[in-house]
Amino acid sequence: MIIGRIFGWILTGSAFLVLGHDLLQYLDSETWHSILLGELWFMINPEGLNLTQAIIQRYISPTLWDPVILNFLLWPAWLVFLVSGLLLLVLFRKRRKAEGRFLPS
Missing domain, CATH: 1.10.287 (Helix Hairpins)
Structure with missing residues (x-):
């Protein structure tokens, strides 16, 4: 709690x-x-953002990254x-x- x-x-x-x-x-x-959430994440840890994208697209689902997570990363942080x-x-x-x-x- x-x-x-x-x-x-x-x-x-x-x-x-x-x-x-x-x-x-x-x-x-x-x-x-x-500042957008993805922009902030890229400023703090660009390798982490790229690694997360690669893992989700390769091992989970490519369609999960593009319409879902990408739109979420475009929201204001x-x-x-x-x-x-x-x-x-x-x-x-x-x-x-x-x-x-x-x-x-």
């Missing part, structure tokens, strides 16, 4: 960092360009991180104990 919440907070924080980067780029150039992080935070939230609801009288 706690690992899911920690990972959710990391993703949510990463979303705001990437969005802050996009805003600073906008203030510098006065044109909005949101901050949006992917924010939605994923908030989803994890909701799924792994602390649940309140039902105190006194079903006590026998």
